Amino acid sequence: MLVRTCCNKFISAVKSSVEYRIICKKSDFTKNIYNVNRRNFNKLEARHFQFFKDILGGERMITDQEEMRSYNEEWMRCVKGISSMALKPKTTEEVSKILKFCNDNNLAVCPYGGNTGLVGGAIPVFDEIVLSAELMNEILNVDENSGVVVCQAGCILENLDNKVAEIGLMIPLDLGAKGSCHIGGNVATNAGGLKLFRYGNLHGNVLGLEVVLADGTVLDCMSSFKKDNTGYHLKNIFIGSEGTLGFITKVALQCPPRANSITLAFLGLQNFERVLRTFKKAKQDLGEILSAFEVLDTPTMEFVNERLKMNSPIGDFPYYLLIETSGSNEEHDSDKLHQFLESCMEKELVLDGTVATEPHKINAIWSIREKIPDVFKDCGYLFCYDVSLPLENYYVLVDDMTQHMGKLAKKVFGFGHMGDSNLHLQVEVDEFTREIKNHIEPFIFERTKQLNGSISAEHGMGFLKARYLNLARPYNTVKAMENLKKLFDPSGIMNPYKVLPW
Structure with a gap:
């Protein structure tokens, strides 16, 4: 195989570099690994290049193959495309012209954001044109009275949060990848994150969207109202659609007030039954100030120790909890949390713990959880799965997979x-x-279904999970999705091979 020959030559040339040997070993082209058949899209011609150059100029049209490497490979290096061009528009009008031309000329398009996904949703499979939102990064308006921010889709989540923080607001979304992910990509994947428990998902926080359809039509679903029942809520169709129905260009987002007091507890527990009881108690005792409830098991903490050289601040325990509270009255919130913790200790639900109130200590403890994905790509290879499960079965899947994998x-x-x-x-x-x-999949997805769970909780289906959609959804539901795709994108140029079974 030509790809293998090239990789072998490349390895010989740089055999002193461990990093590049790992890249080659991990990153054969997606189309080869998964035996995907290219759909009947046209290939780029000189006249296509000229059209895009006339719109964007040479500096916003990337064709250099070394530069294209970052657009062709997901950060985890699990998928790898062969696109020869990335386009970087700045305005909705430019996106509209590009998509209309691509639709008229049967050219496939891959919407691209901050490249922080884990299911291959924003990376081309073949030679799709990469349409990047990275230069669409203007914050257009922040309304202090209503708490609504309007921005372009390429705004980085952390930058957006820092901006609204200036007037005492916060973005109701917190991810480990906040320093590089785009708000448009967050919306397109219906991202969840650390604070969903408190603030809900993006379906409830996105008030309006501007979207460009495959034929270049600009769909104005912008609104700054929580209540707007003027017909169908079309914006909701695009939240979580992963760029398969249109390209999101603008977002209107509801921002809650920033908390005046934040406290984080890091706790050690004996077994999952006590984790579950602690969670129920936290919801009852902490109520409105409970903003996050995260759990880690022993193998996760061992992984953190090995890869990040970070230790548990309380010693070794079978399970660990991170419980965050945030509110407006420090004394009130502190009293509630300490009463809760004292009660947990008295009932022997919690064996030990520590509480942080100073920002740098809070950040240090949160980093144990947030930095875990940072070292995923440094492993030999890591299969990553993102599922939702009934809480009573939450760790059953981990035990089942441990047994199923054995020494593998x-x-x-x-x-x-x-x-x-x-x-x-x-x-x-x-x-x-x-x-x-093949040993892992579809076992993990079938077992998740048996446990009444969802095979994708917050990362979406992308490319890697698309072929299992029929396992996750009934036939008529999948058929309705396919019909919706045909309605908005009859030629199928928008992010092909993603979400729907290929």
């Missing part, structure tokens, strides 16, 4: 947003092989 896995570990039933399950192996992947 170096480590199986789970952590996640227990407050909204979202488990992140990782299977670490020495290197990727199709045999190991």
Whole structure:
């Protein structure tokens, strides 16, 4: 195979570099690994290049293959495309012209944001034109009275949060990748994150969207009202559609007040039954100030120790909880939390713990949880899964996968947003092989379904999970999705091979 020959030559040339050997070992082209058939899209011609250059100029049209590498490969290096061009528009009008031309010329398009996904949703599979939102990064308006921010889709989440913080507001979304992910990508994937338990998902916080359809039509669903019942709520169709129905260009987002007091507790527990009882008690005792409830197991903490050289601040325990409270009255919130913790200790639900109130200490403890994905790509190979499960079955899947993998896995570990039933399950192996992947899938998805769970909690379906949509949804539901795709994108140029079964 030509790809293998190229990789072997490349390895020989840079055999002193461990990083590049790992990249080659992990990153054969997606189309080869998964035996995907290219759909009947046209290939780029000189006249296509000239059209895009006339709109964007040479500096916003990337064709250099070294520069294209970052657009062709997901940060985890699990998927790899062969696109030869990335376009970087700045305005909705430019996006409209580009998509209309692509639709008229049957050219496939891959919407691209901050490249922080885990399911291959924003990376081309073949030679799709990459349409990047990275230069669409203007914050257009912040309304202090209503608490609504309006911005372009390419705004980085952390930058957006810093901006609204100037007037005492916060973005109701907090992710470990906040320093690089785009708000448009967050909306397109209906991202969840650490604070969903408190503030809800983006369907409830996005008030309006501007979207460009495949034929270049600009769909204005912008609104700054929580209540606007003028017909169908079309914006909701695009939240979580992963760029398969249109390209999001603008977002209007409701921002809650920023908390005056934040406290974080890091706790050690003996077993999952006590984790579950502690969660129920936290909801009852902490009520309106409970903003996050995260859980980690022992193998996760071992992974943190090995890869990040970070230790548990309270010693070793079978399970760990991060419980955050945020409110407006420090004395009131502190009293509630300490009463809750004292009661948990008296009932022997919690064995030990520590509480942080100073920002730098809070950040240090949160980093134990938030930095876990930062070292995923440094493993031999890590299969990452994102599921929702009934809480009574939350760790059953981890135990089942540990048993199912046996000696094939170096480590199986789970952590996640227990407050909204979202488990992140990782299977670490020495290197990727199709045999190991076939051993894991569809077992993990079938078992999730048996446990009455969802095979994708917050990362979306993307490319990697698309072929399992029929397992996750009934036939008529999948058929309705396909009909919706045909309505908005009859030629199928928008992010092909993603979400729907390929």
